[in-house]
Structure formats: structure tokens, C-alpha cells
Amino acid sequence: MENRTEIGSIGEFGLIDRLAEPFKSHQGWTSVGIGDDAAVLNSGGKLTVTTTELLIEGVHFDLSYTPLLHLGYKIVSVALSDLAAMNAIPAQLVLGIGLSNRFSVEAVEELYRGVKNACEEYKIDLVGGDTTASPQGLIISVSAIGVVDAPQLVKRSGAKPNDVICVTGDFGGALLGLQSLEREKQVFLANPEMQPELDNKSYVVLRQLKPVARFDIIHEMRDLGVTPTSMIDSSDGLAAEIIHLCNASGTGARIFEKNIPIDDETYLSATEFNLSPLTAALNGGEDYELVFTVSQADYEKVEKISDVTAIGYMTDKQDERVIVMKSDQLVNLTAPGFGA
Amino acid sequence: MENRTEIGSIGEFGLIDRLAEPFKSHQGWTSVGIGDDAAVLNSGGKLTVTTTELLIEGVHFDLSYTPLLHLGYKIVSVALSDLAAMNAIPAQLVLGIGLSNRFSVEAVEELYRGVKNACEEYKIDLVGGDTTASPQGLIISVSAIGVVDAPQLVKRSGAKPNDVICVTGDFGGALLGLQSLEREKQVFLANPEMQPELDNKSYVVLRQLKPVARFDIIHEMRDLGVTPTSMIDSSDGLAAEIIHLCNASGTGARIFEKNIPIDDETYLSATEFNLSPLTAALNGGEDYELVFTVSQADYEKVEKISDVTAIGYMTDKQDERVIVMKSDQLVNLTAPGFGA
Structure with missing residues (x-):
């Protein structure tokens, strides 16, 4: 690379603006694009609202004082909060988990128990669970899907x-x-x-x-x-x-x-x-x-x-x-x- | 933890089955849950299909021989391939990127250039871009959203x-x-x-x-x-x-x-x-x-x-x-x- 601009010098939101700028829209059914809490897709009935969070051990949580049960609950709340911000009603959850070999099956089950508690409280369905190896620590990607009638969508x-x-x-x-x-x-x-x-x-x-x-x-x-x-x-x-x-x-x-x-x-x-x-x-x-x-x-x-x-x-x-x-x-x- | 079961002893798919087992469905509009390539939501019009991939440096890609431009293209293909597997037509993409401080703004732009090339080829919209710090290496979560008429959904x-x-x-x-x-x-x-x-x-x-x-x-x-x-x-x-x-x-x-x-x-x-x-x-x-x-x-x-x-x-x-x-x-x- 000829130039090297440190990310810290333009800030997270500056980086997102710079990255998003060259993209054009191809899909007439995209109701909301980059720059809001979630993406909105108009597929003919209610609007579908989708949001993703990426949570990384050592950045977003510290397992030395975060019980896995609570972490499982929290990751659901964090993702759903973005749907609430669009005035959407949550429906579904997809989880991707990267695990280093320090985690046992029982530890992951404890995390999922927290996810399940949240799914029951919010009345949503866990519909996908991808797990993969991680070279270091726990990595969680959580996507939530919700619906809203078009007049009630809030940007x-x-x-x-x-x-x-x-x-x-x-x-x-x-x-x-x-x-x-x-x-x-x-x-x-x-x-x-x-x-x-x-x-x-x-x-x-x-x-x-x-x-x-x-x-x-x-x-x-x-x-x-x-x-x-x-x-x-x-x-x-x-x-x-x-x-x-x-x-x-x-x-x-x-x-x-x-x-x-x-x-x-x-x-x-x-x-x-x-x-x-x-x-x-x-x-x-x-x-x-x-x-x-x-x-x-x-x-x-x-x-x-x-x-x-x-x-x-x-x-x-x-x-x-x-x-x-x-x-x-x-x-x-x-x-x-x-x-x- | 009293018991410790190594994840390797039950395999990735065994782990997913064990984790998914306690979950019940709350949403009548969930058409497809855990165990397929993507989640399907019936919001009244076409079905909405969503899939997420979590890609971790050192597990899923090696930057010593993977140009960032190609990686950007590949992560889109990998996510969209799951939509193709449901017979859905892709519409939207959401990216979450975890970056260690070894990455410059220009490096991330190169990755996004590959994403943009793929978005233009597949005629889809990038509608969300979350970036966060990573303690080590590059972490990418990519969610793709597509649509399919109910009779054409393939499980x-x-x-x-x-x-x-x-x-x-x-x-x-x-x-x-x-x-x-x-x-x-x-x-x-x-x-x-x-x-x-x-x-x-x-x-x-x-x-x-x-x-x-x-x-x-x-x-x-x-x-x-x-x-x-x-x-x-x-x-x-x-x-x-x-x-x-x-x-x-x-x-x-x-x-x-x-x-x-x-x-x-x-x-x-x-x-x-x-x-x-x-x-x-x-x-x-x-x-x-x-x-x-x-x-x-x-x-x-x-x-x-x-x-x-x-x-x-x-x-x-x-x-x-x-x-x-x-x-x-x-x-x-x-x-x-x-x-x-």
C-alpha cells in the first residue's frame, strides 16, 4: 500500500462513510440502506428488518466477570435493540460462534441457555447456529430479523x-x-x-x-x-x-x-x-x-x-x-x- | 463446570444438534428453522431468506496469499451461495468487520472494493457496515438477505x-x-x-x-x-x-x-x-x-x-x-x- 491512513484518525463512523460511498443501489426493494440501525427489505408484505452484531472477546466482553449465561442473554438483547430502534417486532435469530479449544461443549451450552432464555422472553425463534474454530477467544456474530408494516417503520x-x-x-x-x-x-x-x-x-x-x-x-x-x-x-x-x-x-x-x-x-x-x-x-x-x-x-x-x-x-x-x-x-x- | 466434553468428540454438526435441541418455535411465520442453509421468514409477500457466515483470519483465510480484493469478493460469494441453495434470489448484504490495528483505512478499502465488485456482479445492495476493533487479526461476519416465492423455496x-x-x-x-x-x-x-x-x-x-x-x-x-x-x-x-x-x-x-x-x-x-x-x-x-x-x-x-x-x-x-x-x-x- 502506498498510503497508510490509521483508522483512528478518521474514526469508526468516518471509516464507514468512506467505505460505503462507492456503493450504488441495485434493488428497488431495498427500503433502507447503510446508515441506519438495520437493513430493510420490502418483499411485498410487511417490511423485513435485519441487523447484525459482531462481538469479540476482549473487545465487547470479558469472560472473567461475565457469566456465559448472561452473555447469551445480552447478545440477543443487543441485536434486538437495533430492531426496536426501527420500530420493528423481532421474529428470528441466527448465531455464528467462533470457539477456541479452551471452550467445552458444556460452556457453549451455558451460553446457549442464556440465548434460549432471551428467545423465550422476546418470543423469537433461533433459526440458525453456525459454529467454527477460533484461533483465540470467543467470537459471536448475531443476526436478528424482524418485521414492521411500512407506515410504522422509523428511520x-x-x-x-x-x-x-x-x-x-x-x-x-x-x-x-x-x-x-x-x-x-x-x-x-x-x-x-x-x-x-x-x-x-x-x-x-x-x-x-x-x-x-x-x-x-x-x-x-x-x-x-x-x-x-x-x-x-x-x-x-x-x-x-x-x-x-x-x-x-x-x-x-x-x-x-x-x-x-x-x-x-x-x-x-x-x-x-x-x-x-x-x-x-x-x-x-x-x-x-x-x-x-x-x-x-x-x-x-x-x-x-x-x-x-x-x-x-x-x-x-x-x-x-x-x-x-x-x-x-x-x-x-x-x-x-x-x-x- | 463439572463435566467437560471436548467439542471435537461430538463434531461440529453434533454440537449444533445438541445446542439447538432445547429451542422451541414461537413465531408462526418462521418457515425454516435450524438445520438448513438459511433462515426463512414469511412476512406476507415473498419469503425472506437470511444467512450469516463468520469468517476468521487464520481459520477461514490466510492473508499471506489471499489478496484483500479477492477476499472481499469471496465473502460475498460464500454468503450468497447459501441463498442459492434455498433457490432464493439475493438482494442485500450486511457486513461486520473486526480489525486489529495492523490494518489501515486503505487496506479495508481494498477489501470493500472486492465486496463492491461482487455486489455489482450479483446485483445486490450493501445495506449495513459495522466495524469494530479486534484484538488479533481480521474477523468478518457477513449476512445476506434474499427472497423467494413460497412454492419455489427448496429445503x-x-x-x-x-x-x-x-x-x-x-x-x-x-x-x-x-x-x-x-x-x-x-x-x-x-x-x-x-x-x-x-x-x-x-x-x-x-x-x-x-x-x-x-x-x-x-x-x-x-x-x-x-x-x-x-x-x-x-x-x-x-x-x-x-x-x-x-x-x-x-x-x-x-x-x-x-x-x-x-x-x-x-x-x-x-x-x-x-x-x-x-x-x-x-x-x-x-x-x-x-x-x-x-x-x-x-x-x-x-x-x-x-x-x-x-x-x-x-x-x-x-x-x-x-x-x-x-x-x-x-x-x-x-x-x-x-x-x-
């Missing part, structure tokens, strides 16, 4: 100025759970006989180990007849997701520090770890909550849902992605992954 | 006794290509400045580096009004695929050595490497040809297709999976991956 790109920005649940918990588990890992390294023990673990650890895709809210909004104008799930942190929605919709955004939902335990844990609770919420990631926009008229219905919070609104100033602090100071939202 | 399980077993193309070439490239790798190890040079390479090397999913035959059979009774693509070797079809259909099979298509160059290369050309064809794998069965009536139409060969027939003896040698001797078909 990232439909937000309009003055739409209300809403979120489900609370933010920052998964990061603090990770911090707690990393601290526990030091105990494990001192005593390798230790097994992760979760019975007495707190909210934040469960936020990290066992996230839940928010189909409860998807169904509540359907019951109320509300279709969000744009939606995304929060895998990369609240700030990154708002920037994604703004970029796709061509809007600005203004959110309010006082409205960002942060659980008390998250707040206290952040303080304990000398982290800003707000930074944990904005940049922590892995909360797998929904971030969406609704028209002002629809917001009157949505605000009745107990676990939904309005945190701000979209604006017509494309450059404006700001958080209004409790001090009334304006601070620009920033997020990792968008390059230097 | 592994539909073969009947006396159906004719047909194959496309020829077998064993990809294995001999791999052998040739492995030999070339020794040159590379002696001189790391060497770049793979493919212009003067032969048929077998292209069989390994640039396989083609056989949609040409899928379309020819559609034009003739023929729907196979069962079908699979040959990723694991001809013998393994015939055993898969027999297991799914509850049939036996009898194939004939004299009918197995083996290219002259494959034959000569096998001899050069002291391998049996027949063993290369039966157990070599990675040829990505189609192995299918048709009724005797349909065979009269199919035999007009130039690149299709009848190699035997299905029988009603479920235990019989045999090859009739040129010497008239009967030999049981065996395949790796089915356990001890």
Missing part, C-alpha cells in the same frame, strides 16, 4: 425541528456496572478460583450484564397510536445517538442537563469512581435504551408512559448540538467514534 | 427415493488451489516482500480465491420450470453435503465415482500433491457448487443445462450413503464434522 432521518426528544429508562448505568466489574476483576486476578457472583449485585451491574431491549415501550407507543419521527438505540452513549439523529435528519438538537434521567445508584457509583454522572450518561454507552423524537402533538400521549422522559427538542440550526447545563451554560455535545 | 429435506442427485460445476478444485497457495506461502515466508501474484495462476487457485455462487444455474432451472426437491451448497465437500441431504430427507444415496466431475487441472494437481483426486472431490470443500435432487421427470429438462451433472440417485435405505467405485466396489461416504 433515523425523520426528525423535524421542534420535535420532542425522548428517551426510555436511564443512562450511564451500564458504564458504572462495567467499572464495578473491572474493579472486581482485580480480586479475580488475585484469586483465579473466584467465580462471578451476581446474586447480591446492584442495579448498575445488571445494566451492564443483562440489558433489555425496550419492546415494552415500542408496544405502549403502538397502543397509543404514536409512531416516532426518528429513533435509535443507545449503544454508543446518549450524546452520540443524538448526533446520529441530527446528522440523519438534518436538524440541530438542544437537550437539558436537568432532564437527563440518571438512576441514584448510577449517580452514587459515578461519584465513588470520581466520574461525572452526566459524562457517564452522555458518553457511557451500552444502555440499550431508545432515543427518539415525536411531534409535539404526539408528545402529549407519550408523556403518559411511565418510563419515557422528554430531554429536549430538535432545532432548525444544523450546527447546534448542545446541552443546556443546570447553570444555563450551553455546552456542545461531543462523542467518540466521530473521528478527530 | 434440504424434500428429496424422495429415486430422485436424481445432480451437481453443478466440478469438485476438488478449491482444495488443490489451497494446496498450491500453501506451497507458495513457503516462498513468501522466505521473502516477506513477495506479493501474491495471480495473473498467471491457474484454474484451481481461482477456485480457491474467487468462488462464484451458482445463480446462473438457479435462473436456468427457473426458465425450465424446474424446482429441485432438495438442495445444498458444497462448502464442506460433496460427501458431507450428500449426507446432509440424506439426513434431512430421510433417504439413502448412491453415487457413482465415474460420474463425479473433476477438472483435468484438479486431477493433475492432486496427483502432483500425492492426493487422491476422488478424495479431494468428496472431502475437499469450499467449491460452492450446488448439490441438488430433482424428480426423474424434471431430470429430462435439467440434463440439457451444460454445467449440470447427474452423479447418482436417492434410495429408500436410510443407512445407505455409498459411492459405487469404477471397480464396482461399494464404499461408504464419510465426512468430517459429523463427530467420532
Whole structure:
């Protein structure tokens, strides 16, 4: 190669944009292409929505404090969360597993037990299971398939100025759970006989180990007849997701520090770890909550849902992605992954 | 863990069966579940067919002799071949890439150039591109989505006794290509400045580096009004695929050595490497040809297709999976991956 550009210099999202640019569309039935949470195929009936995640030991999970049972559950939630973000109902799951020889049949069965628990909870079918050798560690690819009627499909790109920005649940918990588990890992390294023990673990650890895709809210909004104008799930942190929605919709955004939902335990844990609770919420990631926009008229219905919070609104100033602090100071939202 | 069963002791297919056993179906629209080439979802119009492959450096490919451009093309062919095996027409592709920091932006672009070439040849859309860090080497997950009208869906399980077993193309070439490239790798190890040079390479090397999913035959059979009774693509070797079809259909099979298509160059290369050309064809794998069965009536139409060969027939003896040698001797078909 004559030139060598480091991937870190353009960021993950810069890389994806650069890679995607030369591709043209061949299929009239492709409803949504690169740049949303999932791919959408219009095959004549309901739209089919597909998403894939690639999860690598040492990057996405650490087996020294992640029980395989929980990991199996989590990988399903992570994949389905992308379907929820398109307002689709999940139907099927396909797993590809790369295993080094340190894994026994029983270990893989434990992982699959977690997958099965999730399949039963989400009422979906595991329809394919490919296993292969891995030279090092555990590699998991998980594809989820769902369906949605065309008028109910929600993309990232439909937000309009003055739409209300809403979120489900609370933010920052998964990061603090990770911090707690990393601290526990030091105990494990001192005593390798230790097994992760979760019975007495707190909210934040469960936020990290066992996230839940928010189909409860998807169904509540359907019951109320509300279709969000744009939606995304929060895998990369609240700030990154708002920037994604703004970029796709061509809007600005203004959110309010006082409205960002942060659980008390998250707040206290952040303080304990000398982290800003707000930074944990904005940049922590892995909360797998929904971030969406609704028209002002629809917001009157949505605000009745107990676990939904309005945190701000979209604006017509494309450059404006700001958080209004409790001090009334304006601070620009920033997020990792968008390059230097 | 109290028990430890080594995965090798039950084989890949034994592992998949054991893992899949506890799962129940929740979704009425799941048309095909675990145990076929792809998952099928009935969302009201055409059936949607989805397949995922997980490809890991050092297991599935060796970058010391695989140009990234060819690898990009191959991963698309490998995924689409599973759709061809369901008689589906491909529409969309989703890629997940795990990259260690030894890869530059330009290297990933080269890989994507190969993906783009394949997308243009197969007339499909790349609709998602997830990239992530990898602690070691290149990891690729590729999901392909296609569609098929319900009456044209072909499963592994539909073969009947006396159906004719047909194959496309020829077998064993990809294995001999791999052998040739492995030999070339020794040159590379002696001189790391060497770049793979493919212009003067032969048929077998292209069989390994640039396989083609056989949609040409899928379309020819559609034009003739023929729907196979069962079908699979040959990723694991001809013998393994015939055993898969027999297991799914509850049939036996009898194939004939004299009918197995083996290219002259494959034959000569096998001899050069002291391998049996027949063993290369039966157990070599990675040829990505189609192995299918048709009724005797349909065979009269199919035999007009130039690149299709009848190699035997299905029988009603479920235990019989045999090859009739040129010497008239009967030999049981065996395949790796089915356990001890």
C-alpha cells in the first residue's frame, strides 16, 4: 500500500462513510440502506428488518466477570435493540460462534441457555447456529430479523425541528456496572478460583450484564397510536445517538442537563469512581435504551408512559448540538467514534 | 463446570444438534428453522431468506496469499451461495468487520472494493457496515438477505427415493488451489516482500480465491420450470453435503465415482500433491457448487443445462450413503464434522 491512513484518525463512523460511498443501489426493494440501525427489505408484505452484531472477546466482553449465561442473554438483547430502534417486532435469530479449544461443549451450552432464555422472553425463534474454530477467544456474530408494516417503520432521518426528544429508562448505568466489574476483576486476578457472583449485585451491574431491549415501550407507543419521527438505540452513549439523529435528519438538537434521567445508584457509583454522572450518561454507552423524537402533538400521549422522559427538542440550526447545563451554560455535545 | 466434553468428540454438526435441541418455535411465520442453509421468514409477500457466515483470519483465510480484493469478493460469494441453495434470489448484504490495528483505512478499502465488485456482479445492495476493533487479526461476519416465492423455496429435506442427485460445476478444485497457495506461502515466508501474484495462476487457485455462487444455474432451472426437491451448497465437500441431504430427507444415496466431475487441472494437481483426486472431490470443500435432487421427470429438462451433472440417485435405505467405485466396489461416504 502506498498510503497508510490509521483508522483512528478518521474514526469508526468516518471509516464507514468512506467505505460505503462507492456503493450504488441495485434493488428497488431495498427500503433502507447503510446508515441506519438495520437493513430493510420490502418483499411485498410487511417490511423485513435485519441487523447484525459482531462481538469479540476482549473487545465487547470479558469472560472473567461475565457469566456465559448472561452473555447469551445480552447478545440477543443487543441485536434486538437495533430492531426496536426501527420500530420493528423481532421474529428470528441466527448465531455464528467462533470457539477456541479452551471452550467445552458444556460452556457453549451455558451460553446457549442464556440465548434460549432471551428467545423465550422476546418470543423469537433461533433459526440458525453456525459454529467454527477460533484461533483465540470467543467470537459471536448475531443476526436478528424482524418485521414492521411500512407506515410504522422509523428511520433515523425523520426528525423535524421542534420535535420532542425522548428517551426510555436511564443512562450511564451500564458504564458504572462495567467499572464495578473491572474493579472486581482485580480480586479475580488475585484469586483465579473466584467465580462471578451476581446474586447480591446492584442495579448498575445488571445494566451492564443483562440489558433489555425496550419492546415494552415500542408496544405502549403502538397502543397509543404514536409512531416516532426518528429513533435509535443507545449503544454508543446518549450524546452520540443524538448526533446520529441530527446528522440523519438534518436538524440541530438542544437537550437539558436537568432532564437527563440518571438512576441514584448510577449517580452514587459515578461519584465513588470520581466520574461525572452526566459524562457517564452522555458518553457511557451500552444502555440499550431508545432515543427518539415525536411531534409535539404526539408528545402529549407519550408523556403518559411511565418510563419515557422528554430531554429536549430538535432545532432548525444544523450546527447546534448542545446541552443546556443546570447553570444555563450551553455546552456542545461531543462523542467518540466521530473521528478527530 | 463439572463435566467437560471436548467439542471435537461430538463434531461440529453434533454440537449444533445438541445446542439447538432445547429451542422451541414461537413465531408462526418462521418457515425454516435450524438445520438448513438459511433462515426463512414469511412476512406476507415473498419469503425472506437470511444467512450469516463468520469468517476468521487464520481459520477461514490466510492473508499471506489471499489478496484483500479477492477476499472481499469471496465473502460475498460464500454468503450468497447459501441463498442459492434455498433457490432464493439475493438482494442485500450486511457486513461486520473486526480489525486489529495492523490494518489501515486503505487496506479495508481494498477489501470493500472486492465486496463492491461482487455486489455489482450479483446485483445486490450493501445495506449495513459495522466495524469494530479486534484484538488479533481480521474477523468478518457477513449476512445476506434474499427472497423467494413460497412454492419455489427448496429445503434440504424434500428429496424422495429415486430422485436424481445432480451437481453443478466440478469438485476438488478449491482444495488443490489451497494446496498450491500453501506451497507458495513457503516462498513468501522466505521473502516477506513477495506479493501474491495471480495473473498467471491457474484454474484451481481461482477456485480457491474467487468462488462464484451458482445463480446462473438457479435462473436456468427457473426458465425450465424446474424446482429441485432438495438442495445444498458444497462448502464442506460433496460427501458431507450428500449426507446432509440424506439426513434431512430421510433417504439413502448412491453415487457413482465415474460420474463425479473433476477438472483435468484438479486431477493433475492432486496427483502432483500425492492426493487422491476422488478424495479431494468428496472431502475437499469450499467449491460452492450446488448439490441438488430433482424428480426423474424434471431430470429430462435439467440434463440439457451444460454445467449440470447427474452423479447418482436417492434410495429408500436410510443407512445407505455409498459411492459405487469404477471397480464396482461399494464404499461408504464419510465426512468430517459429523463427530467420532
